[in-house]
Amino acid sequence: MSKDRDxxxxxxxxxxxxxxxxxxxxxxxxxxxxVTSPERGAGKKRLYTNADIGRIRFLTYLKRTNMPLKKIQQYVESYDHHDEAHCYELLDEHRQEIERQMRELEATKQIIQFKLAHFQEIKDGKLKEGYE
Structure with a gap:
């Protein structure tokens, strides 16, 4: 690793x-x-730059939020060809999907909280077991 930040x-x-x-x-x-093939150093070892890492991190965010690899590939291709309109479209679609997933997760969380309260009441002896 070199010391010059840039x-x-x-x-x-x-x-x-x-x-x-x-x-x-x-x-x-x-x-x-x-990811583009990084520069090679001694022994043909890959040497990644800060820009490479930034790109990898962004792609990782997309993947972790369930964007399919095919869509990520479309985004990368559009980005590399400076097709900002298509990049925008792909990211906006993905944002909408994330928001849908968040709504579903919030609804699931509320159901789980209700169940936890129910089981806490059973544990505290306030309700009989078996009621859901």
Whole structure:
């Protein structure tokens, strides 16, 4: 790892630790074109830049919020071709999907909270078991 912040580079194991992705996943993302092949250092080891890490982190956010890899690939291709309109469209669709998921999770959380209160009452001896 170099000390000059702008020219700092990281090995695949360092990037793996920083992003939470395995080295195999990073190589796979490179293979399918989500990440451009990084510069190579001594022994042909991959050397990632801060810009590479920023891109990987963003793609990781998309994946963690259940954006399919095919859609992520479309986004990367559009981004690389400076098709801002398509990037916007893909991200806006994904934002809407995340908001839908959040509403579903909130409804599920409310049901679970109701059940927890019910079971707490049973534990406290205020209700008989078996009522849901």
């Amino acid at each position: 020219n700092q580079s990281y090995t695949i194991s360092e990037v793996s630790e920083m992003t939470g992705l395995s080295s195999d996943t990073l190589r796979y993302y490179e293979k399918i074109g989500l």
